[in-house]
Amino acid sequence: MTIHQPPVTRDGDRITVFEPPDEPYRLAAFDLYRDIHKGIRAELFAITSTAGSLDPTVRVDREAIADHVAAVGETLRRHAHHEDQFVDPVLVEHAPVLAEKVTSDHDQLERRFDGLELLAREAVDSAAVDHRRMIHLLYLELATFTSAYLTHQNIEERVIMPTLERAIGPAAVQAIDEAIVASIPPDEIARTLSFMLPAMNTVDRVEMLTGMRQSAPPEAFAAVVDLARSVLSTADVVALESRMVLS
Ligand SMILES: [Fe+2]
Incomplete structure (x- = not known):
């Protein structure tokens, strides 16, 4: 069995975190x-x-x-x-x-x-x-x-x-x-989504909105969709609608 040590060392007060290993980057299952x-x-x-x-x-x-x-x-x-x-x-x-x-x-x-x-x-x-x-x-x-x-x-x-x-x-x-x-709180979520959604890619957005639709009340999901439409470009909204039903 391989024991994975976090790549970090301490020398007195000095804590050193090593660079990520030089191996193919792997996406986390949930990041x-x-x-x-x-x-x-x-x-x-x-x-x-x-x-x-x-x-x-x-x-x-x-x-x-x-x-x-x-x-x-x-x-x-x-x-x-x-x-x-x-x-x-x-x-x-x-x-x-x-x-x-x-x-x-x-x-x-x-x-x-x-x-x-x-x-x-x-x-x-x-x-x-x-x-x-x-x-x-x-x-x-x-x-x-x-x-x-x-x-x-x-x-x-x-x-x-x-x-x-x-x-x-x-x-x-x-x-x-x-x-x-x-x-x-909901108002903070709305504020955060307003700068987060435009920074994400379409695959990220579909994954996040699909999760929200499954877990949030319908009116909360509708509010997030309205917000997404207001902060994303028309092309980004079209790309989103081509992969999931937003209503
Ligand atoms: Fe941090």
Whole structure:
């Protein structure tokens, strides 16, 4: 029997997670990170590129980026909290060093993003002479944060996900995901789906909506379909309708 050790080591306070093994990538039977992480990546790319292209002299544009950065901050905090609450106990049991690493990453990333929210807010009412400098600093800081966050997501998707699957099996992984979704209020689900659905591909969307139709009340499913129609392009809606009946 092969004993799989999570690819992580500790040397004093330093925890090292090794790169995913150099073998053919295998999709998880149920990947609880995939859809939400696609949405979060899209949001991080959006705020970074907007900070790079907005006119720093226009107050309403500085205000809009500060509001968007704050909304992404809220998403990141809630997402990390869901992982800490529902995934961490399993990791603590089966891969404690990895659990420690991910908890400390969440704390560091959260503190770092708090600083970004402050910077974006300060830029709104800053002196005219500082507008260009502060918005460019915001752009650089968002880009660097995104780089660190992408590394964190890569560990979750390519190290933690297979570790979870080996430790508890796909059905228990899916049960964790269902517990997370059940804990989220409907208005937050709608907000999250509005940036998650456009970031997903048609196969992902069909899988998610089919699962929702089986588990959610008909009126809740209808509301999600309305939302999907409002946030997806016409071509994406047509592609979805060619694979499943939405009504
Ligand atoms: Fe995370």
